Amino acid sequence: MELGFIWTVLVVIFGGVVALRWLLGSVNWWFYETKLGDKRFSLPPGDLGWPFIGNMWSFLRAFKSSNPDSFIANFVTRFGNTGIYKAFMFGNPSIIVTVPEACRRVLTDDEYFKPGWPSSTLKLIGRKSFIGISYEEHKRLRRLTAAPVNGHEALSMYMRYIEEIVTSALDKWAGMGQIEFLTELRKLTFRIIMYIFLSSESEQVMEALEREYTTLNYGVRAMAINLPGFAYHKALKARKNLVAIFQSIVNERREKREKQPPRSKKDMMDALLEVEDENGRRLNDEEIIDVLVMYLNAGHESSGHITMWATLFLQQHPEFFQRAKAEQEAIVKNRPPTQKGLTLKEVRQMEYLSKVVDESLRLLTFSFVVFREAKADVQMSGYTIPKGWKVLVWFRSIHLDPEIYPNPKEFNPSRWDGLTPKAGTFLPFGAGSRMCPGNDLAKLEITIFLHYFLLNYELERVNPRCPPMAGTASFVRKVGTAVRKVAGNKGSTWNTPHMAAASRAIVERIPLVDLVVEVRDARIPLSSEYEHLRNFPSSFRRIIVLNKMDLANRSQMKEWMMYFEQQNCISYGVNSHNKDNIKEFLNFLQARVRELKKAGHSNYTTTIMLVGIPNVGKSALANSLHQIGRISAAEKGKLKHASVSAQPGETKDISSFKIASHPNIYVLDTPGILPPEILDIEVCSKLALTGAISDCFIGETELARYFLAVLNLTVGLKAECSGALNSAGCELDKRQKRKYPTDHTQDFIVQDVRRTLFEVASSFGGNLEDENDLAWLIEAQLSTLQKALHVTMASVDDTHNKVATKLLNLYRTGRLGHYTLDRVPWNA
Numbered sequence: 001m002e003l004g005f006i007w008t009v010l011v012v013i014f015g016g017v018v019a020l021r022w023l024l025g026s027v028n029w030w031f032y033e034t035k036l037g038d039k040r041f042s043l044p045p046g047d048l049g050w051p052f053i054g055n056m057w058s059f060l061r062a063f064k065s066s067n068p069d070s071f072i073a074n075f076v077t078r079f080g081n082t083g084i085y086k087a088f089m090f091g092n093p094s095i096i097v098t099v100p101e102a103c104r105r106v107l108t109d110d111e112y113f114k115p116g117w118p119s120s121t122l123k124l125i126g127r128k129s130f131i132g133i134s135y136e137e138h139k140r141l142r143r144l145t146a147a148p149v150n151g152h153e154a155l156s157m158y159m160r161y162i163e164e165i166v167t168s169a170l171d172k173w174a175g176m177g178q179i180e181f182l183t184e185l186r187k188l189t190f191r192i193i194m195y196i197f198l199s200s201e202s203e204q205v206m207e208a209l210e211r212e213y214t215t216l217n218y219g220v221r222a223m224a225i226n227l228p229g230f231a232y233h234k235a236l237k238a239r240k241n242l243v244a245i246f247q248s249i250v251n252e253r254r255e256k257r258e259k260q261p262p263r264s265k266k267d268m269m270d271a272l273l274e275v276e277d278e279n280g281r282r283l284n285d286e287e288i289i290d291v292l293v294m295y296l297n298a299g300h301e302s303s304g305h306i307t308m309w310a311t312l313f314l315q316q317h318p319e320f321f322q323r324a325k326a327e328q329e330a331i332v333k334n335r336p337p338t339q340k341g342l343t344l345k346e347v348r349q350m351e352y353l354s355k356v357v358d359e360s361l362r363l364l365t366f367s368f369v370v371f372r373e374a375k376a377d378v379q380m381s382g383y384t385i386p387k388g389w390k391v392l393v394w395f396r397s398i399h400l401d402p403e404i405y406p407n408p409k410e411f412n413p414s415r416w417d418g419l420t421p422k423a424g425t426f427l428p429f430g431a432g433s434r435m436c437p438g439n440d441l442a443k444l445e446i447t448i449f450l451h452y453f454l455l456n457y458e459l460e461r462v463n464p465r466c467p468p469m470a471g472t473a474s475f476v477r478k479v480g481t482a483v484r485k486v487a488g489n490k491g492s493t494w495n496t497p498h499m500a501a502a503s504r505a506i507v508e509r510i511p512l513v514d515l516v517v518e519v520r521d522a523r524i525p526l527s528s529e530y531e532h533l534r535n536f537p538s539s540f541r542r543i544i545v546l547n548k549m550d551l552a553n554r555s556q557m558k559e560w561m562m563y564f565e566q567q568n569c570i571s572y573g574v575n576s577h578n579k580d581n582i583k584e585f586l587n588f589l590q591a592r593v594r595e596l597k598k599a600g601h602s603n604y605t606t607t608i609m610l611v612g613i614p615n616v617g618k619s620a621l622a623n624s625l626h627q628i629g630r631i632s633a634a635e636k637g638k639l640k641h642a643s644v645s646a647q648p649g650e651t652k653d654i655s656s657f658k659i660a661s662h663p664n665i666y667v668l669d670t671p672g673i674l675p676p677e678i679l680d681i682e683v684c685s686k687l688a689l690t691g692a693i694s695d696c697f698i699g700e701t702e703l704a705r706y707f708l709a710v711l712n713l714t715v716g717l718k719a720e721c722s723g724a725l726n727s728a729g730c731e732l733d734k735r736q737k738r739k740y741p742t743d744h745t746q747d748f749i750v751q752d753v754r755r756t757l758f759e760v761a762s763s764f765g766g767n768l769e770d771e772n773d774l775a776w777l778i779e780a781q782l783s784t785l786q787k788a789l790h791v792t793m794a795s796v797d798d799t800h801n802k803v804a805t806k807l808l809n810l811y812r813t814g815r816l817g818h819y820t821l822d823r824v825p826w827n828a
């Protein structure tokens with residue numbers, strides 16, 4: 001009777017959940033599709049998601065991850081490669097187009113399509129800007145503004161100024177030590193567009209405007225939540241400030257023009273004040289200001305980003321760097337001795353550099369989507385785009401389509417050799433009547449910058465892999481600096497004569513073995529790279545093993561495997577404590593050995609060398625392979641075991657383990673080697689946190705602070721995403737229970753620790769991106785954790801130290817969750 005009742009309740013709950021899901025999934029369909037009548041049957045495939053949010057959740061999730069393309073890939077997987085999908089985006093029923101013909105048609109057919117930007121963007125850029133005005137008005141203002149920005153005459157005029165500003169900026173940066181490259185480049189491109197529009201404004205005005213634009217831009221890319229503390233709210237405030245600054249400039253100019261005769265040297269502001277339509281009407285202040293807000297924004301943000309990436313790409317690819325540099329040197333060499341500076345003719349001769357710029361524009365696709373609205377029902381690719389629906393022109397999918405650009409995520413300027421892109425396949429500046437009016441100016445700015453950069457400068461990235469998360473910088477700095485200090489201290493750590501000898505022995509043996517297995521820590525797949533292998537060609541017989549995969553984030557683990565595959569590296573994820581996993585890995589190794597034998601690379605006995613930095617689990621892996629290996633019991637008994645320790649640097653010599661017979665396979669376990677100097681401070685801190693460097697060198701409390709900084713920011717412990725957070729917490733708890741079924745005491749401690757961390761973070765009212773606020777939160781967490789971790793009261797330092805030791809232990813055994821600290825550098 002009781003069981004029957006429980007079953008009934010369960011069935012009712014299950015039925016209720018299914019019905020609710022169906023209901024939620026049908027609201028948008030019912031509201032937007034059913035009223036289309038029969039036309040709804042010819043809508044493109046897709047789904048309108050749930051009410052209000054539509055597909056925005058998956059869109060934001062994809063674009064906040066390191067694989068934004070997963071958003072469209074999901075449509076392709078679910079609905080096929082139709083290149084046109086229905087969705088619900090930014091509060092509107094929408095059609096997303098992702099293939100060249102459809103994108104081009106939408107951009108060029110003004111009869112059927114008009115701008116359709118989200119109202120939140122319109123509020124920031126201005127209803128009298130190009131994206132808010134009528135077709136006729138747009139045509140008139142565009143004619144007025146485009147030629148003075150982009151024409152041949154204009155460009156030759158701006159060239160001198162751009163050159164001056166670029167050379168003096170490069171000179172200044174070289175003397176500044178470290179710079180924030182993007183910030184400086186944005187300032188540089190902002191100066192140029194300011195010069196064109198408002199030639200005579202002071203340095204203070206320029207700085208004030210630049211500051212406000214930075215805030216405005218954050219808002220353009222954020223969720224349109226107009227509540228204090230949110231980026232969109234701040235951006236609306238920034239727009240108000242911009243309007244006030246521009247208003248005072250307009251007033252001043254009008255006043256001056258009334259008192260004095262018009263100036264001979266005119267800028268765009270003069271042109272906007274003077275222009276009249278066919279009825280003699282002049283632009284009012286709101287119209288002038290909105291055009292300024294739009295142009296000054298569009299005119300510096302994208303150019304700054306593309307310049308940064310083009311420079312980084314070149315710096316990362318010495319072969320392309322050298323080719324581009326040689327071209328610039330040849331141009332300077334062939335120049336008449338009397339000529340000062342560049343000419344437009346010379347810029348046109350820079351064929352290779354132009355390919356570098358095009359390739360950067362393609363790979364980055366800074367404006368990855370533009371918005372239109374259907375003015376009437378439109379037939380496209382056999383589907384109907386209903387009148388009033390938004391159309392999202394998704395350039396990014398075209399530029400990263402492997403059928404159009406083989407290996408699309410690879411930076412390769414040479415792909416443009418002899419290539420004339422087919423219509424619609426290269427749209428970095430859009431197309432049609434709204435194509436970017438600053439395209440030539442932007443290219444000129446980037447080219448001039450690269451010309452001078454290549455001739456005289458080099459860039460060294462302080463953080464070559466990826467920038468530290470906002471807020472964590474000071475923690476990274478503290479831990480990283482401590483690590484670097486230890487590294488520089490001869491004899492005190494890995495920098496010993498013994499290590500140097502071991503390192504030489506390994507390097508000498510690498511070419512002699514059949515296969516090299518580079519063991520990395522799955523939590524830091526890039527930071528735990530074994531530097532000595534860099535000097536071997538990428539085709540070298542190497543497998544990258546991401547060990548400790550049980551401690552890494554699962555979805556990021558998949559992304560890393562995809563990344564290595566894309567880099568043409570063979571990679572394999574293992575957990576050396578999992579028998580089944582090791583069995584599979586052994587089978588995989590044996591298959592590789594068979595392939596090598598076929599290719600004539602291996603003899604009857606195969607030797608595999610395990611290499612890696614300290615504490616990535618080489619010895620544990622060697623032991624497990626030896627234990628699982630199909631070798632006779634006698635052989636197992638005879639062989640020694642590798643000593644495994646949680647401390648780095650335990651293995652001192654190279655030892656050999658048999659892991660298979662018929663054919664015989666041996667693995668060589670080697671000591672963990674770190675390079676004598678690690679430049680990247682963030683890499684240093686990640687190595688310390690994951691245990692590649694002994695804790696005693698850095699101090700456990702400092703490491704725990706760094707860990708909490710990462711935890712607070714990546715998991716978002718703060719209330720910011722409390723819904724997701726709670727569910728993440730639940731999922732984790734479930735997983736932990738499965739993994740440690742009998743360890744109840746530990747389970748309770750872990751739950752208490754998690755609860756304490758969440759509670760302190762949720763009641764925290766500060767800004768996580770502010771280092772001081774974050775530091776305050778971390779100290780509060782360390783103090784409050786004392787109870788959860790059962791640490792007896794002592795002095796503050798002592799208590800913190802004990803808390804830190806226990807906290808690090810929970811993190812390193814995976815009980816506090818699975819975190820991957822390195823992000824996949826898809827675009828790098």
Ligand code: HEM
Pocket residue numbers: 130131142149193294295298299300302303306366367370371427428429430431433434435436437438439441442443
């Ligand atoms: C690498 C740099 C740049 C990129 C990638 C870029 C990209 C684009 C794209 C894709 C559009 C088309 C928008 C649409 O179809 O709705 C556009 C429009 C626009 N861009 Fe650019 N742009 C760049 C630089 C500039 C510069 C330097 C200026 C200023 C001089 C500028 C001013 C504008 C303006 C005013 C529009 C609106 C045009 C209209 O609606 O008629 N852009 N840009």
